[in-house]
Amino acid sequence: MPASLTLLLADLQLFPPAASAQAGPIDALYWFEVIVSAIMTAGIFIAVIFLAWKYRRRANVRATQIEGSTFLELSWSILPFLVMLVMFWWGAKLFFAAQNPPKDAMEVFVTGKQWMWKVQYPDGTREINALHVPVGQPVKLTLASEDVIHSFSVPAFRVRHDVVPGHYDSLWFTATKPGRYRLYCTEYCGNQHASMGGWVDVMDDREYANWAGGGSHGSLAEQGQKLFEQNGCSTCHQLDQQGRCPILRGVYNKPVQLDDGRTVTADDSYLRESILDPNAKVVSGFQPNIMPNFKGQLSEEQVIQLIAYVKSLSPATPASQQGVQQRPVVIAPRAKAPAARPPQ
């Protein structure tokens, strides 16, 4: 028994490692909340015990009937609320900061599927239940789900986002400490929910450069180009002259006029929708019902490859839109020349 107890306690953790730029500020808010809660709880416990004991029932001592006190009521409504406003403001501020990734964030694509995380890098590297990131580099994850709702969580980074099927979600972080950290699925997704997890490896620049090998099937955009041809997309979406469908060169992240008069930005979500359900938003001047519906024909991973290809057809300004500076996408014909790849 004592031996097993020692074993249990050897692993005992009470506070998670903090390994991202976000972790410190969120921990600061957490400790503020812990301290406020501890003070309030102690105050209530002490008040209850003190009053109950001081005014315990005694023979011949009657209770003094008290109506109440508006002053006290207002005080103990307003003062705690002011403290809560601090928490609200603080929490919202950190949340705002977590919304928009910096322009130079490296992009990684993560697809959740019962019961694994499939990770794709712009250079075509793929892995399952593992994520490798360089230290100090902002990383933006684009999250997609192949089936049910999952949630991508790395406690050491204090980040989490649900991965809802039907559209893209995203989160970002900057890892600050090399090491291995657990990643989990934290939205119940069926039988093997508990095994849908793995490790995030945070590596220093040299380690990372050694690791980053590139995919054996070419970059994400190259894989996308292959799909683009295999699925016959290129017959209508021609590169230089107007076919039956819009030219895709230069369209990425640009405003698009729709036939119902609306204007939308051709971002990842729009492109995904236009591949899977082309009639949802038809570009002005084109006929609906020309492009086949690819829902069920392409996996989320393939859609990501196609989008990477479309993205590669757009000029690489600003660099962030192209993905990563260190790990550039190898681009299709007539696009800008790629920067040097990290040594292999």
Add this chain to the structure above:
Amino acid sequence: MATIAHGTPEIAAEEVNYLNVEHGWKSWLLTTDHKRIAFLYLISITAMFFVGGAMAVLFRINLLQPEGIFSAETYNRLFSMHGIVMVFFFLVPSIPATLANFLIPIMVGAKDLAFPRVNLLSWYLYIFGAIFTLYAVIRGGVDTGWTFYAPYSSTYSNSYVLSAAMGVFIAGFSSILTGLNFIVTVHKMRAPGMTWGRLPLFVWANYATGLIQVLGTPVLAITLLLLFFERVAHVGIFDPNIGGDPILFQHLFWFYSHPAVYIMILPGMGVISEIVACFSRKRVFGYNFVAFSSMGIAVLSFVVWGHHMFVTGEAMYTSVAFSFLSFMVAVPSAIKVFNWTATMYKGSVSFDTPMLYCFGFIGLFTIGGLTGLFLAALATDVATHGTYFIVAHFHYVMVGGMVMAFLGGLHFWWPKITGRLYPEAWAKFAALIIFIGFNLTFFPQFILGYLGMPRRYHAYPPEFQALNVLSTAGASILGIGYLIPMIYFVWSLKAGPKAGPNPWGATGLEWEIQSPPTTFNFDETPTVTKEAYDYGPVEEIVG
């Protein structure tokens, strides 16, 4: 009060009361007496509590080993059924259908609820719903969690989703009818002189609860019906593969289920107001504030559902608004805690069992409420969402709060309901055991949560084992704590000493009539001339 009653021969000429006025199973199953229906409910929800509790015992055993002991499939069904049974078949009806059903007509000076037959119907609906859900359990269970999130529940799950959800759907109507009955009774059936300002705070709390039941539960019914259509007929509502939106399910579900959290706590707050007044021999400090805070909670509860969706990709400013509103709803809860505490000031406090549960409630609800602030704040919600932190938080409110209040209320009114006293020493012992067991079970889960341990995992990394073992140890103590009252309550039914009409020296109409009451409560309609908690004339106004 702890005197031993065995051997005392029963006096033959017992007063006629609602329990002995008629005999035979028909007189129970066809009764329209709110007190008998409350008794039927009490037996039913206690049975469901032990069904849900047995599942908790099993999955806590599973969590002793990091790799788990049962299969993932078994574990997933255990925690799902635990949640469904405990939320919809114990917590939601717990105090309203039993104590409030018994007490509200008496407290307002009426013979029965406004619609006695509807009241009986609500019990049959509850049983009917429970049968559907238990059928799902017996056939092999459901594995969606109590939240039934789509598209997992509508498309992917291979378990008995339909019958479990139908059970919840049907039981929802029982809840609506109970709420409706309370609202009409409080409006129309108050005795002469029973003004709104004289209503016991327990009535206020259940009136507010009734509003939520009537306005919120239909949305749950709609949600489950849509789920039903999608699962059976593949109508695309929630599943994006057939044109639906999974987020829509969450909006609809939480539009009911967050207010439902207050269905599960407001009646408990009402109980605590009664207990703290009686055992301090004082009027409740700031009656108006306590009464209106119940109404404030009922209103605000409908505008905070979005805080369940901060990490789903809800629009940023939507999240900020829901965060702010979630902090707002904490204020009326805080007002109540401060007023209960202040009620003891210059009181004459005794430490009978109901008061011990009341202390337990105040302490645990305070912790449950404060940890809610971590989840209302956007950044710390992101860090703790979907982890054991949430599990610990809502168990502090639902079990530490509501179950404590339910047990406190049951100990307080048991002499009225049954005419018998229970053994006080055993009852105090059980209250202590429950308090210790509860904290040992759930406090480690706060730590596990911030460490990142996700909820609904049948297996977990080894570094979480020590805290999980501690939690399971606490759960076994808690389980024993819940069995003890079960035993002495049953014992007291036959052998407990007679209570008399008012064993606690409490105020309130229910204590002015015999224990147990007669079928129609009052020989003639009472005329109320005093405020609630009239333990003496007001001598002082503080500050």
